[in-house]
Amino acid sequence: MNAAATPLLELRDVSTSFRVGGFFTPRLLKATQEVSFTLDRGEIVGVVGESGSGKSTIARLISRLVPTTGGAMLLDGDDVLVSEPRRASLAYRRRVQMIFQDPFGSLNPVHTVAHHIERPLLLHGKATKENARSAALELLDDVGLRPAEDFIDQHPHSLSGGQRQRVAIARALAPEPDIILADEPTSMLDVSIRMDVLRLLDDLRHKRGLAILFITHDLAAAKHLADRIVVMYAGRMMEEAPADQLVKEPAHPYSQLLMAAVPRRGGSLHDPLPADPGTPPLVDPRPGCPFAARCRQTVAACTTTTPPVIQLGPGHRVACHLHTARTQ
Amino acid sequence: MSRGRSEGRRWLDALLGNRKSMVGLAIVGAFVLMSLVGPSLVQDASAFVATPHQPPSAAHWFGTTGQGQDVFAQTVVGARLTLAVGFTCGFLVIGIGSVIGATAGYVGGRVDEGLSLLTNVFLVLPGLPLMVVVAAWLPAGPGTLLAVLTLTGWAWNARVLRAQTLSLRGKDFVAAAQVSGDGPLRIVMAEILPNMLSLMVSSFIGATVYAIGAQVGLEFLGLGDIGAVTWGTNLYWASNDSALLTGAWWTFVPTGACIALVGFGLTLINFAIDEIANPALQSETIWRKQLSVTPPPGAATPVEVGLA
Ligand SMILES: Nc1ncnc2c1ncn2[C@@H]1O[C@H](COP(=O)(O)OP(=O)(O)OP(=O)(O)O)[C@@H](O)[C@H]1O
Numbered sequence: 001m002n003a004a005a006t007p008l009l010e011l012r013d014v015s016t017s018f019r020v021g022g023f024f025t026p027r028l029l030k031a032t033q034e035v036s037f038t039l040d041r042g043e044i045v046g047v048v049g050e051s052g053s054g055k056s057t058i059a060r061l062i063s064r065l066v067p068t069t070g071g072a073m074l075l076d077g078d079d080v081l082v083s084e085p086r087r088a089s090l091a092y093r094r095r096v097q098m099i100f101q102d103p104f105g106s107l108n109p110v111h112t113v114a115h116h117i118e119r120p121l122l123l124h125g126k127a128t129k130e131n132a133r134s135a136a137l138e139l140l141d142d143v144g145l146r147p148a149e150d151f152i153d154q155h156p157h158s159l160s161g162g163q164r165q166r167v168a169i170a171r172a173l174a175p176e177p178d179i180i181l182a183d184e185p186t187s188m189l190d191v192s193i194r195m196d197v198l199r200l201l202d203d204l205r206h207k208r209g210l211a212i213l214f215i216t217h218d219l220a221a222a223k224h225l226a227d228r229i230v231v232m233y234a235g236r237m238m239e240e241a242p243a244d245q246l247v248k249e250p251a252h253p254y255s256q257l258l259m260a261a262v263p264r265r266g267g268s269l270h271d272p273l274p275a276d277p278g279t280p281p282l283v284d285p286r287p288g289c290p291f292a293a294r295c296r297q298t299v300a301a302c303t304t305t306t307p308p309v310i311q312l313g314p315g316h317r318v319a320c321h322l323h324t325a326r327t328q
Numbered sequence: 329m330s331r332g333r334s335e336g337r338r339w340l341d342a343l344l345g346n347r348k349s350m351v352g353l354a355i356v357g358a359f360v361l362m363s364l365v366g367p368s369l370v371q372d373a374s375a376f377v378a379t380p381h382q383p384p385s386a387a388h389w390f391g392t393t394g395q396g397q398d399v400f401a402q403t404v405v406g407a408r409l410t411l412a413v414g415f416t417c418g419f420l421v422i423g424i425g426s427v428i429g430a431t432a433g434y435v436g437g438r439v440d441e442g443l444s445l446l447t448n449v450f451l452v453l454p455g456l457p458l459m460v461v462v463a464a465w466l467p468a469g470p471g472t473l474l475a476v477l478t479l480t481g482w483a484w485n486a487r488v489l490r491a492q493t494l495s496l497r498g499k500d501f502v503a504a505a506q507v508s509g510d511g512p513l514r515i516v517m518a519e520i521l522p523n524m525l526s527l528m529v530s531s532f533i534g535a536t537v538y539a540i541g542a543q544v545g546l547e548f549l550g551l552g553d554i555g556a557v558t559w560g561t562n563l564y565w566a567s568n569d570s571a572l573l574t575g576a577w578w579t580f581v582p583t584g585a586c587i588a589l590v591g592f593g594l595t596l597i598n599f600a601i602d603e604i605a606n607p608a609l610q611s612e613t614i615w616r617k618q619l620s621v622t623p624p625p626g627a628a629t630p631v632e633v634g635l636a
């Protein structure tokens with residue numbers, strides 16, 4: 001890959017805070033802090049981390065469902081937080097689509113499958129009123145709902161979880177996007193059909209050259225599907241590396257803990273990890289590395305200063321004082 | 329297009345298949361029909377036609393009033409204004425309530441704070457004294473009644489619909505519509521409101537029942553246009569002509585029975601809507617119907633349909 005080329009999507013130190021607490025005691029919950037990574041055409045980037053580490057927040061801020069409180073977000077080199085600060089343009093919406101975790105909540109119970117798919121087709125000029133139905137049928141066929149005629153007039157409640165998730169994927173594909181943000185797309189599905197949905201996403205990436213941000217707590221799935229993996233902890237990026245490298249030689253103590261704790265196949269971060277004193281506070285976070293309280297290899301700096309993100313090798317970055325010390 | 333209609337048709341089918349709603353619709357329908365065509369079929373309700381306070385007879389089925397008018401004609405003619413004001417008020421209340429409630433619930437922030445404050449002010453204002461004062465202050469007539477009833481009735485609906493909007497706004501399908509590029513107005517109209525349809529219809533019916541009752545009450549107190557013939561003024565005149573003292577029960581029983589029947593019919597429809605919207609309340613017949621529907625290919629089991 002040409003390193004000088006502008007990435008399709010680049011996040012630079014993006015942060016998001018939520019206002020929490022009462023009217024008189026407003027406080028900020030720092031859901032993500034200074035997250036940076038890139039996403040390119042035809043690439044799948046996995047984001048892994050425990051519950052509350054800010055994975056969904058990353059998907060929601062890229063899809064502009066939640067506002068960012070700092071940083072830059074570049075689509076084809078253009079900072080959309082500057083060019084369209086208040087709300088995303090229709091052009092941005094067309095290019096960036098999202099698949100939600102819960103296929104039972106992401107489809108409107110009062111509308112048919114046809115409505116869900118025809119609406120974005122019409123909205124983004126991908127079909128006319130006359131051919132919207134046939135275009136929708138084609139999309140349903142693409143996502144493996146066959147024969148599409150049997151599904152298009154159904155309401156969501158008469159479909160299974162896997163079928164609903166396929167409808168949600170078809171909806172996301174309708175505007176012919178460049179990027180799909182998939183927030184734990186299989187975690188609510190039966191184990192038996194997870195693999196099918198993952199295979200579908202992989203197919204789409206190859207056939208359509210889609211860039212996919214694949215958020216998951218299933219390390220095995222991330223390793224299987226993703227080219228690169230970003231490890232999140234308490235709203236901060238701990239490590240980013242090519243998938244194989246992260247699994248074989250994790251550099252960050254947190255990544256090492258993840259890899260060691262998770263069995264080789266089908267491991268999940270929802271299983272408790274050893275030495276877990278709970279997620280560190282996101283409101284008024286302690287200074288230093290958020291992982292320090294759980295880390296067995298702390299140095300003095302860990303509880304005083306936030307470790308900078310440093311480059312370990314090609315495509316391998318880590319935020320840890322152990323490595324900061326070594327490279328300096 | 330076809331999707332809105334199919335949702336409407338599902339509801340219509342369910343309503344037509346429910347015994348309560350059928351009885352309620354029949355009662356209310358009969359009265360609406362009566363109010364539309366009745367007045368042109370009966371004799372002049374305000375005219376002096378016979379000796380005052382005559383009990384029911386072949387010539388005057390419901391007897392005559394203390395003013396010598398035909399009670400049957402008055403009962404039939406009275407339905408028109410009373411029902412017109414009642415249903416119009418129902419529409420206004422639900423219209424204002426949904427616009428304010430949905431806006432506050434969806435937009436949130438300062439807009440919500442402002443609209444919620446307004447709603448709460450109207451909620452804590454004592455309704456009955458306010459109605460009496462405003463009705464006495466404005467010139468008597470149906471327009472005044474409509475204004476007074478709407479003014480005192482909208483806030484409760486706005487509050488209920490705001491709460492419902494707020495809970496629907498957090499659903500992923502709303503976020504999905506945003507990601508698709510839909511604007512706020514479209515999301516409220518096409519994604520959120522259809523999910524509150526049963527609530528809106530039952531609120532409309534509730535508001536109509538309230539409007540009919542309160543309107544009759546105000547007119548009974550003499551705060552309506554006592555020259556007009558409505559169910560409320562019928563009762564006002566009955567009381568004014570000492571119907572109770574003279575034992576002229578026929579001057580108020582027919583009107584009273586009509587009011588009670590309309591209220592009963594509307595309430596039955598509301599019960600039916602509750603049953604249809606909330607499967608846990610559904611009576612056996614509807615269950616049997618739902619279960620006998622052949623599931624589409626690859627559909628989930630009926631158990632899941634019930635839970636969804
Ligand atoms: N709208 C919001 N308002 C306030 N706090 C929020 C909001 N959304 C998320 N948070 C908080 O931000 C933190 C990160 O949440 P997020 O949903 O991104 O985690 P996650 O990694 O996706 O977790 P999970 O694996 O459970 O989905 C959590 O502490 C959460 O409570």
Ligand SMILES: [Mg+2]
Pocket residue numbers: 055056057183184
């Ligand atoms: Mg999440």
